[in-house]
Amino acid sequence: MTSSTATVVTGMGVVAPTGMGADRHWDATVHGEAGIGPITRFDAAPYTSRLAGEIAGFEPRDHLPGRLLPQTDHMTRLALVAADWALADAGVAPAEQPGPGAGVVTASSAGGFEFGHRELEKLWSKGPEHVSAYQSFAWFYAVNTGQISIRHDLRGPSGVLVTEQAGGLDALAQARRHVRDGVPFMVGGGVDGSPCPWGWIAQQSTGRLSTSRDPGLAYRPFDTDAAGHVPGEGGALFVLEDVASARARGARTVYGEIAGYAATFDPPPGGGRPPALRRAAEMALRDADVEPGEVDVVFADAAGSPDLDVIEADALRAVFGPHGVPVTAPKTMTGRLGAGGAALDLATALLAIRHGVIPPTVNVSRPAPRYELDLVLDARTAPLAVALVLARGHGGFNAAMVVRGPR
Structure with missing residues (x-):
């Protein structure tokens, strides 16, 4: 419950x-x-x-x-x-x-x-x-x-x-x-x-x-x-x-629960300290009392620049293992919306849980093998209960949020 x-x-x-x-x-x-x-x-x-x-x-x-x-x-x-x-x-x-x-x-x-x-x-x-x-x-x-x-x-x-x-x-x-x-x-x-x-x-x-x-x-x-x-x-x-x-009060709809959240800030470039996106994801999972194996889908930040994509892929591989969780980036259909982007991803995650469908990442025809991601390129039907949403803001901001479907 x-x-x-x-x-x-x-x-x-x-x-x-x-x-x-x-x-x-x-x-x-x-x-x-x-x-x-x-x-x-x-x-x-x-x-x-x-x-x-x-x-x-x-x-x-x-x-x-x-x-x-x-x-x-x-x-x-x-x-x-x-x-x-x-x-x-x-x-x-x-x-x-x-x-x-x-x-x-x-x-x-x-x-x-x-x-x-x-x-x-x-x-x-x-x-x-x-x-x-x-x-x-x-x-x-x-x-x-x-x-x-x-x-x-x-x-x-x-x-x-x-x-x-x-x-x-x-x-x-x-x-x-x-x-x-x-x-x-x-x-x-x-x-x-x-x-x-x-x-x-x-x-x-x-x-x-x-x-x-x-x-x-x-x-x-x-x-x-x-x-x-x-x-x-x-x-x-x-x-x-x-x-x-x-x-x-008899709410008509419960889309899901905001189960976990964490925010981190990247260290200055060139200092030798690792980026902090992985830590944000791990802390959000702990806040939600969710193990990595319980996550059904990740909605990626998906920066679209190779130097940033590799950081996110490394973080996902470290948390979930190679090809360890379905990853999607439906923002490829809207573009990056500034402060509205992660909020829209969260809405899409809640709707994906409701409908039992992982929406696709469009336009990606040659996923880079080195990232070792299970990138969802076509809509995929699956039982979904827990989603992790990742977001990074220009200047070093990282945020991660775990949403759980209503039970």
């Missing part, structure tokens, strides 16, 4: 290049339908990297009141929709909670870059009187937390984590801590993306973006020909609550 003190996921809101909503995202993902293509949100011709995982067909006026649109960035609008869906899915009413009530913790890599880019253009081309007053907060990395808390009257503990790709897991871990401390429920996760020239320059500065023009060849982690990644936009937000409270 699930522990009476377990923190479980009772609501989920997904916004991704593979689909808006958990069902659409899962259907596309399990069938290997990628959402990566040429950038359409701005003219990418001057840039060496021109592909992205964009969310097609998103019309904010279909989902949000008009008063919110002038004060929000594209990324924040997506986050507001994901929060709306997660709360509705969970069937909880924040306004009915006693005392301070529920809270929200999100992750961000940069904040509202597109909004900031637009207002800076106005500043330099037209003058300061043309800059929106909302620029004072719409660009801020904590803006998603703020706007979600205002919209849903979430007056409990709130915060934001800034650890790039690892952020989605870090935010959920912080939300879990608050639930364990007695908060009725928490909204947590990450929605991210910077589809504008200013944000794109920041992405390109890492030197790790693919320059391929072919969406089928651009992002191929663990492949012999891996040469960088493709950025994207989107992510997932969740409702987390104590399992006993969820049962007492």
